[in-house]
Amino acid sequence: MESVDLSMTSAIKRAEKQKISDQRAAALRLKNNRLGMNIFQLSWIMAFVALIVVNWQLRFNYSQWPPAGVPPFDLFLPSAATLALLCSSVMVAQALKALRSGFAAAFLVKWRLAIGLGTLFMAIIVYEFLNVSDAAMATQYGNTFRLMTGFHFVHALAILAILCRVYQGARLGKYAGAEQDSWAVEGAAKLWHFVSFAWMLFYAVLYWIR
Amino acid sequence: MATIAVPLGGQEARQEIETVRRPALSEYLRWSVDHKIIGVQYGVTALLFFIVGGALAMGIRLELWTPELDLMVSGAAYNSLFTMHGTIMIFLFIIPMWAAYGNFVVPLQLGAKDMAFPWLNAFAFWLIPPAGVVMLLGYFVSPAEAGWTSYPPLSTLFSGDGQTLWALGAHLLGLSSILGSINFIVTILNMRPPEMTIWRMPLLCWAVLATSIIAVMATPFLAGALTLLLLDRMTGTTFFDAAGGGDVLLWQNIFWFYSHPAVYIMVLPGMGVLSEVLAIHSRKPVFGYRMVGLSSMAIAIVGFTVWAHHMFTSLQPELRIPFMITTMIIAVPTGIKMFSWLGTIWGGKIRFTSAMLFALGFMSMFVIGGITGVMLAALPFDIHVHDTYFVVSHFHFVLFGGSVFAIYAALYHWFPKITGRMMDETLGRIHFVFTYFGFLITFFPMHIVGMLGMPRRVAVYDPAFTDFNRLISFAAFVLGFSTFIVLYNIVRSYFHGPIAGANPWRALTLEWATTSPPPPTNFHEDPIPYEDPYGYGTEAATAYIEAIDMAFDRRDPASAGAD
Numbered sequence: 001m002e003s004v005d006l007s008m009t010s011a012i013k014r015a016e017k018q019k020i021s022d023q024r025a026a027a028l029r030l031k032n033n034r035l036g037m038n039i040f041q042l043s044w045i046m047a048f049v050a051l052i053v054v055n056w057q058l059r060f061n062y063s064q065w066p067p068a069g070v071p072p073f074d075l076f077l078p079s080a081a082t083l084a085l086l087c088s089s090v091m092v093a094q095a096l097k098a099l100r101s102g103f104a105a106a107f108l109v110k111w112r113l114a115i116g117l118g119t120l121f122m123a124i125i126v127y128e129f130l131n132v133s134d135a136a137m138a139t140q141y142g143n144t145f146r147l148m149t150g151f152h153f154v155h156a157l158a159i160l161a162i163l164c165r166v167y168q169g170a171r172l173g174k175y176a177g178a179e180q181d182s183w184a185v186e187g188a189a190k191l192w193h194f195v196s197f198a199w200m201l202f203y204a205v206l207y208w209i210r
Numbered sequence: 211m212a213t214i215a216v217p218l219g220g221q222e223a224r225q226e227i228e229t230v231r232r233p234a235l236s237e238y239l240r241w242s243v244d245h246k247i248i249g250v251q252y253g254v255t256a257l258l259f260f261i262v263g264g265a266l267a268m269g270i271r272l273e274l275w276t277p278e279l280d281l282m283v284s285g286a287a288y289n290s291l292f293t294m295h296g297t298i299m300i301f302l303f304i305i306p307m308w309a310a311y312g313n314f315v316v317p318l319q320l321g322a323k324d325m326a327f328p329w330l331n332a333f334a335f336w337l338i339p340p341a342g343v344v345m346l347l348g349y350f351v352s353p354a355e356a357g358w359t360s361y362p363p364l365s366t367l368f369s370g371d372g373q374t375l376w377a378l379g380a381h382l383l384g385l386s387s388i389l390g391s392i393n394f395i396v397t398i399l400n401m402r403p404p405e406m407t408i409w410r411m412p413l414l415c416w417a418v419l420a421t422s423i424i425a426v427m428a429t430p431f432l433a434g435a436l437t438l439l440l441l442d443r444m445t446g447t448t449f450f451d452a453a454g455g456g457d458v459l460l461w462q463n464i465f466w467f468y469s470h471p472a473v474y475i476m477v478l479p480g481m482g483v484l485s486e487v488l489a490i491h492s493r494k495p496v497f498g499y500r501m502v503g504l505s506s507m508a509i510a511i512v513g514f515t516v517w518a519h520h521m522f523t524s525l526q527p528e529l530r531i532p533f534m535i536t537t538m539i540i541a542v543p544t545g546i547k548m549f550s551w552l553g554t555i556w557g558g559k560i561r562f563t564s565a566m567l568f569a570l571g572f573m574s575m576f577v578i579g580g581i582t583g584v585m586l587a588a589l590p591f592d593i594h595v596h597d598t599y600f601v602v603s604h605f606h607f608v609l610f611g612g613s614v615f616a617i618y619a620a621l622y623h624w625f626p627k628i629t630g631r632m633m634d635e636t637l638g639r640i641h642f643v644f645t646y647f648g649f650l651i652t653f654f655p656m657h658i659v660g661m662l663g664m665p666r667r668v669a670v671y672d673p674a675f676t677d678f679n680r681l682i683s684f685a686a687f688v689l690g691f692s693t694f695i696v697l698y699n700i701v702r703s704y705f706h707g708p709i710a711g712a713n714p715w716r717a718l719t720l721e722w723a724t725t726s727p728p729p730p731t732n733f734h735e736d737p738i739p740y741e742d743p744y745g746y747g748t749e750a751a752t753a754y755i756e757a758i759d760m761a762f763d764r765r766d767p768a769s770a771g772a773d
Contacts, residue, residue, distance in 0.1 A: 028400065032326040036396045043388055043426035050434030050464055054449065057460050067455075140455040143447055151437065 026180045033183050041194050048198045051148050052205050058140040065210055067139045073128070075207055081124035082203050088117035089196040092163075092189045099185060102177045104170070111167050114192070118160050121199075125149055125156075148202050155198070159191045232630055232727055241336065243328035244730060248335050249314030250628065255338055256307040261693070262346075263298035266291055268690050271683040277673045288669035289355035290372070294345075296358030297376065300476065301383045302342050304613050308479040309335075309390050311620050312418045314628060316394065318721035318728060319412045321403045321737040326396040330389055337386035345379035348372030357667065359465065362450035362458050366442050374443050377436045384429045384436070387475075391422035391429075398422075405739055412719045412743045413502055417482025420506035424471045424478075424513060432468035435461060459524060466517035474513045476609060477576075478506055480616030481547055484569050487619050488551050490717045491566040492558030495744045498550045505543035505550075512540045522592050530589050537587035544580055548573065563715075564638025568619035571646050575611025579604060582657065597667075600660025606653045618645070618696065625700070626714045630726040631707030634699050641695040648689030655682055712762035716755050719743050723758050 059065045066072050095110035129149050136142030166188045169175065175182040238250055269291055273281040282288040317325055325331045348354055352370025356362075365373050398419045402411065439461070441447045448454025450461055489496045496502060518525050518533040525533070551573055560566065582604040586592050595601065618641075625633045659678045664671055671679070713722040718740045724733050740754045 032396050032400050035400060036327060036392050039392045039395055039426055043392065044430055046427055047430035047433050050431045050467075053464060053467075054434065054438065054460060057463065058449070058455065058457060061452075061455050061457055140449075143449065143455070147438070147441065147447070147449075 030180050030183060033187065037187055037190050041190070045194070045198060045201075048152070048201060051144075051151060052201060055144045055148065055205055058144060061140065066136070066141045070135045070139055070141050071133065072210075073136075073145070073207060077124050078128060078203065078207055081121045081128075082199065084117045084124070085121040085196050085199055088114045088121065089193050091117065092192050096182075096185055096189045099170075099175060099182055100177055100179070104173070108167070108170060111163070111170065115160065115163050115167060118156070118163065118192070122153065122156055122160065125153055129153070145206055148206060152195075152199055152202055156195050159188070159195050162188045163192060241332055243324070243332050245313050245317050245325045245328065245331060246628075246728065246732075248331050249310050249312075251310075251335055252306050252313060252338070253310035255335075255342070256303050256310060257697075259298050259302035259306075259342060261697075263295055263303055264690055264693055266295040266298065268687065270295060271686040273669055274671070274679045275683050277671050277676055277679075279669055282669055285669050286355055289357070289667070290349065290353030292667060293354050293357050293376075294349050297345060297354075297380075298342075299609070300358060300472070301380060302338070302345070304476045304609065304617070305383070305387060305472075306338055307617050308418075308421065308476070309387075311414075311483070311617075311624065312390075312394055312421075312479065315624060315721055316415055316418055317397060317401070318627075318724070318732060319415055319719050320398065320401055320406065321720045321733060321739060322397060322401040323731050323733070325393050326401060327393050331393050334386045334389040334393070337382050337389075341379040341382035341386070344375050344382070348375030348379070351375070359469070360439065360461075361465075362439070362442070362461050365439060365461075366450050374440065377439050377443070381433060381436050381440075384432045387425050388429045391425035394418050394422040395426070403736060403739060405741075409500065409503070410739065410741070410743060411503075413485035413496060413499070413506075414479070414482035416503040416506050417478045417485075420510040421475050421478045423507075424475050424510045428468045428471040428475075428514070431464050432472075435464040435468065438464075459521070462521050462524060463518070466520045467514075470517040470520065471510075471513045473605075473608070474509055477612050477616075478509060480572065480613045480620075481506065483616045483620045483623070484551060484572055485547075485554070486719070487565050487569040487623050488554045489744045489746065490623075490715050491563055491569070492555045492560045493746045494554055494558040495742065495746060496550065497553030497556075498546070499744065501546050502550045505546040508543040509540060512536065512543065516540055519587060519592075522589060523596050534587055534589050538584060541580060541584050541587075548577060548580070562639075563622065564633065564635055564642060565619045565622035567639065567642040568615050568622065568645075571642065572612060572615040572619060575607055575615060575649065578654075579607030579611055582607060595660055597665055598660035599656040599664045599666055602666045603653050603656035603660060606656075610649060610653070615645075618642075621696070621700075623715070624721075625703065626710030627721055627726050627728075629704050629707070630710055631703050632710050632714060633703040633707060637695060637699040637702075641692055641699065644688060644692035644695060648685050648692050651685035652682055652689050711759075713755065713758050718745060718751060718754060725762055 062068075091110050091114035095107045095114060098104075098106040098110060129146060132142045132145060136145065166175075166185055169184065175185050179186070233247060237247055238254070242248060242251075269281065270288075273279075273288060273291070279285070279288075282291065313325070313331065317323070349372060351372050353372040354360070354365070354369050354376040356364035356369050356373060360369075360373070360376070398411070398415050402408075438447075438449045442450050442456075448456040450456050450458050452458065485496050485502055515536040516533060518529060519537045522530055522533075555570075582600070586595070586601065586604055622633055622638055625631075655678050659675050659682075660666075662675070664675050664678075710726045712725055714726075715722070720737055720739050721728075723737055740751065742751075745751050
C-alpha cells in the first residue's frame, strides 16, 4: 500500500514538474518571438533606409529636386493613403488590445477595418505608381519613386496577406486572450506597424523633403 | 574552496550516455531542425564550395605562370574566373563556415537545448545550396565578369546573364545570413542558463553576437544594392547609368556599406575561436576578458563608419580624410585582441596541438594583414598601390591567414565534439607546416610585386614580374595540395580516429560537459556552467573538469594530465 502511495505522489510530482517546465518553455518561446521580431524590424528597416540613401544620392545629379521641367507629385491622394495606413495601424493595435481583454467580437470588427483601410492605402499607391508622368519617368525623380513605392508595396502585400490569414484563424477561434496563445496576432500586428513606419519614412522622403 | 559545480550526473544521465550514437549519414541529407545536424550541413556545404573556389584559385595561378594568355582563351574568361573565385570564397565558404561553427557550438556553450528558432535555422541553411547552384550555373551560361564587387558599369553593360544569376544567388545568401543572425542574437541573449551572466559568456558567443549584429544591420543594404542591379539589368532602369541620371558611385556606396562590415562578419568569429583555443591549449585564463568582449562590439560599431576607404580614388576628396581616420581607429580594438591573445599565452603551459598551431599561425598572419590594412588606410600610400597586388596580398592575409587559419583551428578543436573522434595530430601538424609556408610564400611576395606596380585582375602582365609570379604560383600549388591533407584527415578520423571522450582538451566551457557527439537534446538536465569560462589553473577548475570526466568517461584519472 505504502509503495503505491509513494509512486502516486511521485507521479503527481512529476506531472507538476512537467507542467512547470511546459509553462517555462512557452514563456521562453514568447520572449524569443518578441526579441526576434524586434531584431527583424531593426534589421529590415535598413533595406528601406538603403533605398532612401539611393534617392538622396541621386538628387545630387540634378541642380534642383524635382528636376527642372518635372511637376512635383500631387499631395492629396498620397496623404489620404498615408492617413488610411496610419488609421489601419491604430486599428490593428486596438484590435490586439480588444483580444487581450477578451472581446473576441470587437477584435474581429477592428481587424476587418484595419484590413479594409490597408487595402485602400494599397489601391491608392497602385494608382499613383501607374500614373507617374512621362516627364518624371525620364528622370530619377520618377525612377526612384517607382522603386520605393514598388518595394514598399511588395512588403505591404505580403503582410496584408498575413493579416487576412490571422483574421481567418481568429474567426475559427484559434487565438485565446492570453499572451502566449495569440503570438500570431501580435506578430502580424507588429509587422503591420513595420509597414506603416517604413511608409512614413518614404512618405517624408518622396513628398516632403525637397 | 569554491563549490564544485557539476554539469549533471547520476544514474539517468549515465544511462543516456550509453545510448548516444552518431547520427546516421542520411540524417545530414534531410531537412532537420537539430542545430548540430544543421551545423554539420553548413560545414560540409561550405567545405565543398571551398574545394570549388580553391580549384578556381589554382586556375588563376596556372594562368599567371606565364605573362601571356595560355590557360584562358581571353581576358574576359579570366575575369569570370576570379569573379567566381572571390564570390564563392566569400559568400559560399567563409560566411557559411562560421554559421556552421556558430550553429554547432554556440547553443552547446550556452547550455541550451537548441537554437531559439529551429525551423528558421533549417530554412536559413537550405537557402544556401540553391543559391550556390544558381551562382555556379551563371558561370556556365554567360559568366559574370565584374569581380566579386560587381561594380557597374562592368556589371550592367559588360557582363552576361550570369551576372543576373549572380545577383539572385547573392540575394538568397543575404536572406539566409539575416535569418541565421536573428537566430543567433535571440539565442545568445535569451537562452543562457541563469548562472551565466553576459560577462561569463564564452568569447566565441561574444564574437558571434557581434558578427550577427553586423549581419542584421548591414545585409539589408546588400539586398537594396542587388535589387537596383537586378532592376537595371532586367527592366531597363538607369540607377547606375549616368546617361539616365544615375550614378555608378551609388553602387560603390551601398555595396561597401554592406561589404566592409562583411569583412568583420568573416573575421570576428575567427577571433572568438582564437580566444577559446589559445586559453584552452595554454591552460590560462583569457587576458582581459571584458576588453576582448567589448572590442568585438567596438569593431562591430566602428565597422559601419569605414566603408568609403574602398573608394579613395573615386570619392569626393574632402571625404577621404575622415574615412582614413575611422579606418585607422578600427585597428585599435583589433590591437586590443592581439594584445589579449599574447597576454593569454604568455607564461602559459602551451600544448602545441594542431588547433593551437593554427591559432598561432592566425596571430602571426593576421598581424601582417592588420598592419598592411593600416598602411592601406593611409591615403597617400593607398593611392600609390590602389588596385595592385598589394591589395590582393592584404586581404588574403586577413581572409586566409585570418579566417581560414581560424577555421582550421576550430576544425581541429571541435572535430572531437562533433564526431566523437580525435583528428590525427601528426597529419594535422604536417597540414599546418604545408599550409603555413605555402600561404606565406604565396601571398607575401605579392606585397612586393604590388608595390612594384603589378595591377590586380589581369591575365597578361609585364614579363619583368615572371619570376615572382612563378614563385607565387608554385607556393600556391603547395597550398592547394595542403588542403587534401586535411580532407584526408577528416575522412580518416571520422571512421578510424581514436575515441575522443567528452572533454579531450580538458576545457571548462559547457560544450565539453556533455558526450561527444552530444545527445539530441544536448544535455540530460540543465547544465551548470563553471563560474569563469576560462578560469584554468585553480583547484576548483581541476575539480570541475574531473567531475566531467567522472560523469561521462570511465577514464582512469591518472592518465589525464594535471592542470
